[in-house]
Amino acid sequence: MTTLESQLDYPFGDTLPAPGAPLQVAPGVYWLRMGLPFALNHINLWLLEDEIDTDGSSVKGWTIIDCGIADDATRASWEVVFANHLRGLPVLQVIATHCHPDHVGLADWLCRRWQAPLLMSAGEYAFARMMAAAMPGIDGASMFPHFRQHGLGDHGMEAQLEGRRSYYPALVPAVPHAFRRLQDGQALTIGGRTWRVITGFGHSPEHVALSCADDGLLISGDMVLPRISTNVSVFAIEPESNPVQLYVDSLGKYAHLAADTLVLPSHGKPFRGLHARIGQLCDHHAARLEEVLDACSEPRSAADIVPIMFRRPLDAHQLSFALGEALAHLHQLWLSRRVRRLQHADGVFRFQRTEAATDNL
């Protein structure tokens, strides 16, 4: 266990839910783990006992939080859960924390199968629809000119990304054509508990985490993960965004939660130590920013920064995140005026430390 991890407490130790077998983590709250075909090989989903009032009569059932990707293995895993673990009760609603494929991939299948509504923030829902439809500007192809402007061609990385052209629609073939909107601060009653929506930014357009203060529970989605740092990337559709700043600012929205909150993350194991983890994540980004700033004593593109920030070999999936992440850190420095952005005759953006920043050494 690393020093950082030793600051966190894992109340379930090394116990993981077996495939298709929900593990109770709090009364009425069950942890499911489904596979992913990436280096990050799993996602956690949550199954909550629920009860809703429909036209004056109460119906018992389940709320699903996050869906898994649209592949046969994940569908089969869900079928095992449906057959063995729902006590004959229906799924009443499906909540997706955000638009990424591992979270929303099977939403359409789940909602159709159970005639259940999809609940998402408007920002996440809109992006899911746009990406599933491969709309111009947000399709796989728009990644290439964006990353070329940031030095992709200089490093021969382009061929590696070819397989990612249809990445999103392959994993999210459809998104329900209607949704119920979740908004920041909104209260949701699920299984007699009140959960409050906390929106977060920087990782995705309008990420929804759910906090139950009475029982000290936080379904953190991808905003707070115990082992890995949440990806923050600059994408073609919003080429001058500042996701590092948005992300770090969003972590401040968890400051009021109790120190012993049980965090239920989308990857890794449930843990306690929310505030320690947020401190680690802020330190991590501060250290990354200093490292990138140092590298920018010479003009550097985002592609130049990738091997400085990521010293291990990267597959295509990791490379696109790494490029986006390198650019995200450059943008934080650029928009806080610690580096300037230069566009060279080759059309590539490079970033160089400003005089003022050098003077501060």
Ligand SMILES: [Zn+2]
């Ligand atoms: Zn995500």
